[in-house]
Amino acid sequence: MLNKNWLTFKLLFVYTLILMLLKPTLAYAYVDPGSGSVLVTTILGIIAGVIYTFRKFFYNLRAKIFGAKTPKDDRSLDD
Amino acid sequence: MTERGKVTQISGSFRDPTSRVYRVPSSDGRGTTRVLRGLDAEMLAYHNTLVKVPFFTRLLDEGRVVGTTSPDATDEAVQDILNHGWAGVIEHEVIPFISYPYEWSFGMLRTAALLQLRVLEDALHDGWTMKDATPFNIQFIGSRPVFIDLPSFVPRNEGEAWVGYRQFCSCFLIPLMLRAYREVDHLPLMRSYIDGILPTEARKFFTGTALFRRGVASHVILPAMVENRIASRERDDAEAKTRTGKPQSRAMVLGLVQSLARLVRSLKIKMDHTDWSDYDRTHSYSDTEHDTKKAFVERAVAGATSPLVWDIGCNTGTFSEIAARHASYVLAIDGDHNAIEKLYQRQRKSDSSMIQPMVMNLANISPAQGWAGIERMALDGRRQPDIVLALALVHHIRMSANIPLDMFFDWLAEMGCEVVVEFVDRHDEMVIKLLTNKTEQYEDYNRDNFIAQARRHFVIKQSQQLKGGKREIFHLAPA
Numbered sequence: 001m002l003n004k005n006w007l008t009f010k011l012l013f014v015y016t017l018i019l020m021l022l023k024p025t026l027a028y029a030y031v032d033p034g035s036g037s038v039l040v041t042t043i044l045g046i047i048a049g050v051i052y053t054f055r056k057f058f059y060n061l062r063a064k065i066f067g068a069k070t071p072k073d074d075r076s077l078d079d
Numbered sequence: 080m081t082e083r084g085k086v087t088q089i090s091g092s093f094r095d096p097t098s099r100v101y102r103v104p105s106s107d108g109r110g111t112t113r114v115l116r117g118l119d120a121e122m123l124a125y126h127n128t129l130v131k132v133p134f135f136t137r138l139l140d141e142g143r144v145v146g147t148t149s150p151d152a153t154d155e156a157v158q159d160i161l162n163h164g165w166a167g168v169i170e171h172e173v174i175p176f177i178s179y180p181y182e183w184s185f186g187m188l189r190t191a192a193l194l195q196l197r198v199l200e201d202a203l204h205d206g207w208t209m210k211d212a213t214p215f216n217i218q219f220i221g222s223r224p225v226f227i228d229l230p231s232f233v234p235r236n237e238g239e240a241w242v243g244y245r246q247f248c249s250c251f252l253i254p255l256m257l258r259a260y261r262e263v264d265h266l267p268l269m270r271s272y273i274d275g276i277l278p279t280e281a282r283k284f285f286t287g288t289a290l291f292r293r294g295v296a297s298h299v300i301l302p303a304m305v306e307n308r309i310a311s312r313e314r315d316d317a318e319a320k321t322r323t324g325k326p327q328s329r330a331m332v333l334g335l336v337q338s339l340a341r342l343v344r345s346l347k348i349k350m351d352h353t354d355w356s357d358y359d360r361t362h363s364y365s366d367t368e369h370d371t372k373k374a375f376v377e378r379a380v381a382g383a384t385s386p387l388v389w390d391i392g393c394n395t396g397t398f399s400e401i402a403a404r405h406a407s408y409v410l411a412i413d414g415d416h417n418a419i420e421k422l423y424q425r426q427r428k429s430d431s432s433m434i435q436p437m438v439m440n441l442a443n444i445s446p447a448q449g450w451a452g453i454e455r456m457a458l459d460g461r462r463q464p465d466i467v468l469a470l471a472l473v474h475h476i477r478m479s480a481n482i483p484l485d486m487f488f489d490w491l492a493e494m495g496c497e498v499v500v501e502f503v504d505r506h507d508e509m510v511i512k513l514l515t516n517k518t519e520q521y522e523d524y525n526r527d528n529f530i531a532q533a534r535r536h537f538v539i540k541q542s543q544q545l546k547g548g549k550r551e552i553f554h555l556a557p558a
Contacts, residue, residue, distance in 0.1 A: 030314075035309065041327065042240070044298075044301075045332060049334045052333055075197065
């Protein structure tokens with residue numbers, strides 16, 4: 001009797017394990033981790049936006065003090 | 080490709096439903112005479128505005144965006160496209176030879192990335208944005224990258240984030256960082272990960288001190304953490320959360336684009352000596368013999384009228400440059416990344432260069448792949464050459480790649496064109512070096528069998544012995 005119960009328990013355990021392993025794989029195709037880039041661009045955008053504003057301010061200030069030396073608008077794709 | 084009357088649909092242009100690209104094949108079927116794009120009503124309205132916006136006309140003038148015109152609506156090919164339900168048609172300059180990012184050297188991908196960012200930054204300044212950021216939207220004309228996908232430009236809504244950021248990182252930035260920071264060969268990865276190397280996958284390459292290299296934490300580790308978290312939270316029964324994000328000011332988007340441009344510019348590779356990148360200095364010819372070989376190649380190419388030349392196994396492109404004097408366009412292909420990078424860096428100095436460098440292992444050429452195996456073309460499924468140069472190549476094909484001679488000539492014959500091929504005999508020091516540690520001695524590799532195999536498909540127009548009979552160069556024409 002004890003053995004039978006033990007066997008049922010073992011089988012249940014194995015089935016649960018199989019289900020646990022299978023389920024995430026099956027459902028994974030519906031997940032869109034790329035949607036996280038909204039959060040990533042917000043975080044990076046805030047930092048980049050601060051730097052952008054600061055650089056613009058710095059170049060404008062430098063132009064006012066040292067004359068018309070505006071930031072190099074390098075349209076070249078070379079270095 | 081699908082036949083539609085006079086025009087043929089280009090197989091790589093179906094992912095964006097707002098437009099479709101068609102080509103008019105040349106009468107011999109080997110090339111393309113015109114490239115036309117059908118636009119839906121919304122995209123046509125955008126296009127009509129776009130052509131008047133200053134940033135776009137400037138990009139057109141600079142040759143950064145593919146030359147585009149409005150064809151006559153009564154034109155037969157245009158009518159053909161309109162009959163398939165498109166609201167309007169525009170015509171693009173023909174790209175001489177289509178290439179894909181997994182065939183570009185580091186420097187080529189880097190310049191393409193800077194072009195993508197340049198074009199986007201210009202658009203942002205004028206209140207426009209771009210809906211994607213894939214290198215398949217860029218093509219090379221010689222060594223000059225050109226942006227070809229006009230429907231990427233859309234007016235920017237107030238507060239709109241840059242939707243192409245993740246695609247830019249996966250397709251441009253991550254491959255460049257892998258090569259620059261980890262010396263990983265990014266090309267086989269890019270060939271397989273056709274939609275880019277995602278941050279979660281790229282994350283595994285960055286360990287130890289590489290974690291602290293510029294841009295890794297921001298553009299690889301952070302996105303990978305966010306994406307892994309979403310994947311673990313939402314994969315079971317959990318519902319997907321809506322992620323709209325906070326409105327982003329233009330300064331935020333511009334700042335991100337500019338910081339990425341600075342990051343890309345900072346990425347460099349070490350150009351160590353490889354077998355081929357030093358070929359110019361280390362080849363086994365004397366100066367006189369090398370000149371004889373150059374003259375032979377020049378005569379062969381000059382005999383045809385403005386041909387498309389494929390220089391396969393081009394090394395650093397010595398013979399591609401000779402061929403370019405007489406050809407309309409030269410495709411310079413080699414499996415050695417640094418040799419091609421060296422050629423590209425030399426060629427990019429001239430905007431008018433008609434030599435297009437390409438990295439590819441000739442024993443494993445780019446296959447037809449993507450959706451239904453037709454989205455990206457195999458190398459030999461694109462524009463066919465008029466002359467193929469295969470110089471100092473056949474011994475590598477036979478002994479390094481184990482390709483039987485008959486199969487090599489079968490492949491060359493499929494191109495249906497003239498071939499200049501060099502035979503490197505068994506007693507040449509380079510062949511001796513190749514055979515030194517080989518058990519297989521490739522007894523079939525000899526002059527008689529080489530000529531016999533060539534004659535199965537070709538006639539020998541001319542031949543010349545080089546290096547005192549150790550090598551021989553043949554000009555072959557289809558039989």
